[in-house]
Amino acid sequence: MADRVPIAHIAATVGLSRRFVYKWVRRFLAYGLAGLADTPGRGQRRGTRPQAALHNGMEGQEQDLRAVDVIYYVAASLDGSIAPADGTLSWLAPFESSGDDYGYTAFYQSIDAVLLGRHTFEHAATCAQWPYPNKPCWVFSQRRLHVSQPDVVVTARSPRAVVAELAARGYRRAWLVGGGQLAGAFRAQGLITEYIITVTPVILGTGIPLFGTLAPAEPLHLVASQVYPNGLVQLHYRRTHEA
Numbered sequence: 418m419a420d421r422v423p424i425a426h427i428a429a430t431v432g433l434s435r436r437f438v439y440k441w442v443r444r445f446l447a448y449g450l451a452g453l454a455d456t457p458g459r460g461q462r463r464g465t466r467p468q469a470a471l472h473n474g475m476e477g478q479e480q481d482l483r484a485v486d487v488i489y490y491v492a493a494s495l496d497g498s499i500a501p502a503d504g505t506l507s508w509l510a511p512f513e514s515s516g517d518d519y520g521y522t523a524f525y526q527s528i529d530a531v532l533l534g535r536h537t538f539e540h541a542a543t544c545a546q547w548p549y550p551n552k553p554c555w556v557f558s559q560r561r562l563h564v565s566q567p568d569v570v571v572t573a574r575s576p577r578a579v580v581a582e583l584a585a586r587g588y589r590r591a592w593l594v595g596g597g598q599l600a601g602a603f604r605a606q607g608l609i610t611e612y613i614i615t616v617t618p619v620i621l622g623t624g625i626p627l628f629g630t631l632a633p634a635e636p637l638h639l640v641a642s643q644v645y646p647n648g649l650v651q652l653h654y655r656r657t658h659e660a
């Protein structure tokens with residue numbers, strides 16, 4: 418649906434395929450008029466894109482963004498919160514003692530960079546050990562933050578600008594750790610390509626939501642799912658319509 422008009426109806430009226438109309442409506446909803454000015458770069462596949470396209474005006478920047486998989490990998494309560502209202506993570510402690518890492522080690526090895534909102538960074542910084550070793554981290558904040566960890570950059574730039582920088586550096590997979598505010602901003606800008614949500618058998622009732630900002634509906638397809646004996650269910654989704 419686009420503004421309550423079925424995509425199929427728009428497509429039939431203008432004589433174009435539903436998939437084509439869907440893609441451009443989605444780009445408009447995500448990026449406004451700038452999204453319509455971009456050229457989708459049909460046929461350019463991830464990993465085969467020539468490096469010369471990297472800094473090539475708006476088209477080049479759009480291709481940069483598409484070169485990076487941004488994966489929102491997070492644990493959530495059944496009612497869609499990533500933490501209780503006080504922001505603490507002790508609600509996850511019962512699941513950390515199971516001896517299973519729920520695929521975390523393999524996932525961490527697969528990513529090139531880590532993206533954190535300021536609140537999430539402040540929580541991580543209180544850990545006895547820095548939770549994101551040996552990976553470059555970008556912390557999103559408009560403030561001057563005290564940072565003692567290596568490989569951490571504090572940035573006041575937009576999510577789009579940072580993803581373009583990741584692409585220019587040759588990074589291909591970024592872990593969007595969260596929290597909900599930053600994930601909401603990434604989703605509103607159409608930047609999240611995958612969601613790996615580990616649903617816990619807990620209803621928090623109140624707390625910090627998975628997404629702190631409203632954004633247009635987004636169809637996904639299920640890549641994998643895994644049920645763990647202690648009641649966790651890990652859901653791996655990917656965007657259905659790659660722009």
Ligand SMILES: NC(=O)c1ccc[n+]([C@@H]2O[C@H](COP(=O)([O-])OP(=O)(O)OC[C@H]3O[C@@H](n4cnc5c(N)ncnc54)[C@H](OP(=O)(O)O)[C@@H]3O)[C@@H](O)[C@H]2O)c1
Nearest residue numbers: 492499504534535536537557558559595596597598599602
């Ligand atoms: N369950 C899990 O797996 C999981 C994962 C991650 C986080 N968490 C929890 O989530 C909580 C934090 O989430 P949160 O939603 O409160 O905060 P957050 O997303 O971590 O941080 C929000 C802050 O990021 C900065 N920011 C910079 N650019 C932004 C942009 N474009 N959009 C939004 N924010 C931007 C702002 O800081 P400035 O005001 O400094 O500009 C903003 O106040 C913590 O309790 C953390 O432990 C849970």
